[in-house]
Amino acid sequence: MLLSSLVSAADPSTAALYGTAATCFVTGGLGALTLTHHKQALAWVKDIRRKDEDTAELLAPAEALEALYKEQCGLARKPCTAKDFAEVSRIAHMIRGRVEHTGTIGADLTKVVERVEHYLQTALPEPATPARIALADHEIRMVQAMRQEAARIDLERTVTNAQQKINNLRRV
Numbered sequence: 001m002l003l004s005s006l007v008s009a010a011d012p013s014t015a016a017l018y019g020t021a022a023t024c025f026v027t028g029g030l031g032a033l034t035l036t037h038h039k040q041a042l043a044w045v046k047d048i049r050r051k052d053e054d055t056a057e058l059l060a061p062a063e064a065l066e067a068l069y070k071e072q073c074g075l076a077r078k079p080c081t082a083k084d085f086a087e088v089s090r091i092a093h094m095i096r097g098r099v100e101h102t103g104t105i106g107a108d109l110t111k112v113v114e115r116v117e118h119y120l121q122t123a124l125p126e127p128a129t130p131a132r133i134a135l136a137d138h139e140i141r142m143v144q145a146m147r148q149e150a151a152r153i154d155l156e157r158t159v160t161n162a163q164q165k166i167n168n169l170r171r172v
Helices: 003-009 012-074 082-099 106-120 135-171
Strands: none
Touching: 012 082, 012 106, 012 135, 082 106, 106 135
């Protein structure tokens, strides 16, 4: 039987009762759908807020790594003394200070700091005099310069890996 046949056959008070029941059923269904939608929207907002906070946490280390990358690229294929490493050392201290505050990439930042320390240890000694250098001393300096470049390349790889991890964490 259809609802219309029930309503037409019944008295007017029964028709009002059926109409009220139908209205309550529809209103309850719309209320349940609205509640479900609000729960989903709230979960989405919380997820976006969490991602924004994570991205903000990764912003400072990402900037420090970018500065370190640029600085070490400026020193590529150039024998450097300790005074040439001043900016690299300063950036490494900034990164070292951030290691404890960034749990997600702390291990990668620690590796970067270790590679920077190894790179800083390869600083060439200041030349004693600007006069001619003996061939044996020149060969020793060339070997030291090659070790320094190898340490710089290792640092570059470590920095690039840390930057890739930060970029992957930002996408998630």
